[in-house]
Amino acid sequence: xxxxxxxxxxxxxxxxxxxxxxxxxxxxxxxxxxxxxxxxxxxxxxxxxxxxxxxxxxxxxxxxxxxxxxxxxxxx
Numbered sequence: 253x254x255x256x257x258x259x260x261x262x263x264x265x266x267x268x269x270x271x272x273x274x275x276x277x278x279x280x281x282x283x284x285x286x287x288x289x290x291x292x293x294x295x296x297x298x299x300x301x302x303x304x305x306x307x308x309x310x311x312x313x314x315x316x317x318x319x320x321x322x323x324x325x326x327x328x
Contacts, residue, residue, distance in 0.1 A: 256283050259306045 257278045260266055266274060283306075286292055293299055295315060303310075313321035 256306055263304065
């Protein structure tokens, strides 16, 4: 069992799933890694996937009219 699968199974979001349902969900997952400071999604872009953070955190930025970002929230 991979580290990613164990993280998925322990997640509060998926806590109600049985082991076989969690395994089926995991089989459909694509594990992505992002570098610090890399954008995952930009405001007004249509999300084509669901993201779950396994390790680290995601910072939400709001861009102003000058292209400067300010931190709105950090999600762990």
